[in-house]
Amino acid sequence: MSFSTSSSKFDSVGQRLGAWSGTVAACAFVILWGSSAIVTRWALDHGSASAVLIARYAIALLVLLAVIGNPRRWLPEPGTRKRIAIAGLVMIAGYSVCYFESMSMGITPGMLAVVLGVQPVLTLLLLERRFTAMRLCGLLLALVGLVMVVWQSLMRTGFDVTGMAFALGALLCITTGSLLQKRVQQSPQQVLPLQYIVTLLVCAAFARVQPLRWEMNWSFWLPVLFLAIVTSVFAQLLLYRLIQGGNLVNVTSLFYLVPAVTAGLDFLVLGNAMSALVVLGMVCVLAGVVVVHRKPSSVAST
DSSP: OHHHHHHHHHHHHHHHHHHHHHHHHHHHHHHHHHHHHHHHHHHHTSBOHHHHHHHHHHHHHHHHHHHHOOGGGSSOOTTSHHHHHHHHIIIIIIHHHHHHHHHHTTOOHHHHHHHHTTHHHHHHHHHOSSOOHHHHHHHHHHHHHHHHHTHHHHHHOOOOHHHHHHHHHHHHHHHHHHHHHHTOOSOHHHHHHHHHHHHHHHHHHHHTTSOOOBOSSHHHHHHHHIIIIIIIIIIHHHHHHHHHHSOHHHHHHGGGHHHHHHHHHHHHHHOOOOOHHHHHHHHHHHHHHHHHHOOOOOOOOO
């Protein structure tokens, strides 16, 4: 009797530790990904999108291979490589090219955030045949909060047709790519090298359309190193682990928090004051994400 009680206590502690580790990983991902928007704009001020992307993923691939170490773990298992390469082609290569190109054409990070904010709703509609009204309300509340956070950016945005087409392309790629990546069961370290090789090939082809241009100084290389090491290695590994281990709608809803984190960092680091509308929007985003992640109450047993 005492053994079963101890076992149940150990199980309870294990579940709590697992929940805490998942929460820490989610928070780390949101902070790292949220800071990338500011760094991306900084990089594009000193180089073309094609140059930033090639340098970013070349450095990221080298760092990732060094972290993995054993060359036998650099490729996915035989028989899965084509599927994994396609997932990387969509989720990383297609998304990155569309994201950077839309921003280089004048689409502001705020407008891009609103377009990509549709992703959790699309994922919910595609994945879950039956979903609660409360869950959908949480997603919509977060979307409204997202609009509040980036409202000034929305008002300044010129609706460039080509830039908006790339923004919608980024939405399509990140949504489809997340669905494809969810089916991958191998560790992120074993998956990412092949996907980054595919991404580099796509970026090289993209460079034939858009000429390479960069400034040979730290104003270009510092943001590129941040995007390569912090975003494309650590944050991407966190994202893949979250996708593998959790509900995809819950994971994608974390992207709602990214613009709020960016606005917070803009205030803390650069000293740009946040308006009351931005603060209210951040509260709505946080409340909406909490509703989405809230577990439904279990029916009491009779």
